[in-house]
Amino acid sequence: MPFRFRSTAARPSFARRCTALLLSLSMGAAGFATGLAASFSVSAPAHAEGRIRVAEQFGIVYLLLNVARDQQFVEKEGRKEGLDIKVDWVQLSGGSAINDALLSGAVDIAGAGVGPLLTIWDRTRGRQNVKGVASLGNLPYYLVSNNPNVKTIADFTEKDRIALPAVNVSVQARVLQYAAAKRWGDKDYNRLDPYTQALPHPDAAAAIIAGGTEITGHFGNPPFQEQELAGNPKAHIVLNSYDVLGGPSSATVLYATEKFRNGNPKTYRAFVAALADAAQFINANPQAAADIYIRTNQSKIDRNLLVKIIANPQVQFKVAPQNTFGLAQFMHRVGVIKNEPVSWKDYFFDDPATAAGS
Structure with a gap:
């Protein structure tokens, strides 16, 4: 069952709620991810082709996943591979919880920023070998x-x-x-x-x-x-x-372990193809994409504002990562990652869908 935090409007006791929530987050993030992992490990041990568990967070940056879920693109692409794919969607908050869930085996695909990707790529190099799967598009933060x-x-x-x-x-x-x-x-x-x-x-x-x-x-x-x-x-x-x-960049990406990619090639291909389908859908149908976001997230956002965001010329929905290497170089330069990437291809899997990345 997805774990969701939701708040769409300020309330009179908000300051007290904020303080309590901040405390609970700072004390309980690791335990939360561990509990999530435990719940999955009981019902879903290591699995074969045909199942994928995807962790996302909050915001329009996850619209590709919202559309893929709503339109069942993963399932449709799976049938092309001869698979009846079951997709589990989990919503978490923060790169730390996402990375914990991925490394514990609670999820197969993690959705977070380039920062968390570079952190987990650095720490798992030579072991789980976590790398990027695809971008979720270019959006200014x-x-x-x-x-x-x-x-x-x-x-x-x-x-x-x-x-x-x-x-x-x-x-x-x-x-x-x-x-x-x-x-x-x-x-x-x-x-x-x-x-x-x-x-x-x-x-x-x-x-x-x-x-x-x-x-x-x-x-x-x-x-x-x-x-x-x-x-x-x-x-x-x-x-x-x-x-x-330095310009349009892929701030939010998806990543996975080498073990999942190699052990589930058909499921993996279907998932990446579904992302491309979702990008094509959004670019062709921004109004419908806005409706999907509202429905999927049970959002109270003003629809006109949402359509305006999706249609913003600075927003580009695409799966190939763009302009990520400068941040990677900075993180190595100041010592927050030990391994120095030679290019963006060091921390992304080599796939046709992302070949035009940077």
């Missing part, structure tokens, strides 16, 4: 603040807290560190880390919109960042991930 005094990242102080899906692991955390390194030098890449706090995107967005909490910044993703900008007149963009990374 905004660092939004409701503090009028914060115009740039240099304006954050110890009184501010920046919400991230996972501290030190998520792609938002890594892009923030990359931005800090560009401003103050590599030796101060972690200068803003003390101001960051783990919080799921829906709750962080609610905090920014409501105001009056310790959360004054949120490095999120669509549609939460757009909801913040529309919902609070004080909310404004402090940082755009595209500016840090």
Whole structure:
């Protein structure tokens, strides 16, 4: 059964809820992933072709998965391979929980940022050999603040807290560190880390919109960042991930272990083909894709805003990763990953669908 955190509107007791949730997340993330792994290990030991368990998170960045699920593209592509594929969908929050679930065997495909991918690629090299499967598209991520005094990242102080899906692991955390390194030098890449706090995107967005909490910044993703900008007149963009990374980039990706890929070649091919089908569907049917997102996520987002996000020229739904190598080089340069990638192909599986990556 999917695990979901949901919050679509601010409530009077939000500050107390935020504090309790922050505490529970900081104390319980590892236990949560372990419990998830245990629940799967009882009912689903190592499996053969025809089953795949996919972990996703929150936001439009996972629209490819939403569409593939709604349109049953994995099942359809599986039948072309002679398989009746069963797909289990799990929703988690944060790269740490995602990586724990993958390494524990609770899921087969993990969805998270490039930062978590590079972290787990580095740590499993020569063992589980986790690598990227595909991109979920190019989408700009905004660092939004409701503090009028914060115009740039240099304006954050110890009184501010920046919400991230996972501290030190998520792609938002890594892009923030990359931005800090560009401003103050590599030796101060972690200068803003003390101001960051783990919080799921829906709750962080609610905090920014409501105001009056310790959360004054949120490095999120669509549609939460757009909801913040529309919902609070004080909310404004402090940082755009595209500016840090040097242009359109694949911030969120899917990855898997070498064992799953090699042991389930037909299921793996069907899944990647389904992603391509989903990308084609979204690009051809943005209105229908918006309806699928709302239905799949039980979202209360304004539909017109959602369609606007999907149709944004800066948003590109494609499976080949783009512009990921600069972040990989930075992470090695400052020592957060030990293995130095020579190219993006070091941390992505070699597949025709991603051959045009970067």
